[in-house]
Amino acid sequence: DIVLTQSPATLSLSPGETATLSCRASQSLNGDLAWYQQRPGQAPRLLIYAASKRATGIPARFSGSGSATDFTLTISSLEPEDFAVYYCHQRTTFFTFGGGTKVEIK
């Protein structure tokens, strides 16, 4: 199985600040990685796919980068609705998710 390791586990920030989330894969994904947002009590929502492409309707403050084993999700100027848990997800070998990063209000 491909293991996805997310860091940090928790990120404490204030609205308006920038969040930088990391996801490391145990083997190369050739850019085939997605990011999901999960708000409390809600289902996951696709934010980013193919490492850097925003899904339909996702604000431009969300951006993704990375290609082989190291990936980053950046949320510029955090809005109140951005405080949530974020998961990275790969489909190169079966389907796995990272352990999640919780972005909480400082």
Next chain:
Amino acid sequence: QVTLKESGPALVKPTQTLTLTCTISGFSLSSTGVGVGWFRQPPRKALEWLALIFWDDDKRYSPSLKDRLTITKDTSKNQVVLTMTNVDPVDTATYYCAHRSLESPRNWFDPWGQGTLVTVSS
């Protein structure tokens, strides 16, 4: 508009078989390239993929659970059913189904259903 909704028992006893239904709308289970996946999320834990069924009835299962899972579809009823045998308290989780197709986009899972919480307890 693509939507999915999970349904099933809220409580099952250990060793029983769990049957979950995903009712879809806004797309067809027989359309080329379409797939529906099942996932679960134990309380306060990460997501886990369970199974996936394609429009042509091809199926994929999580290697760690494949002996306990069966996924089927009923195109006429717009439903995808997941059964899990011999459940245990560790199977307590919110179970989600999700759509994938080229328009998802590019076969990523989106959207997801609202989820259904299943508790395994005697």
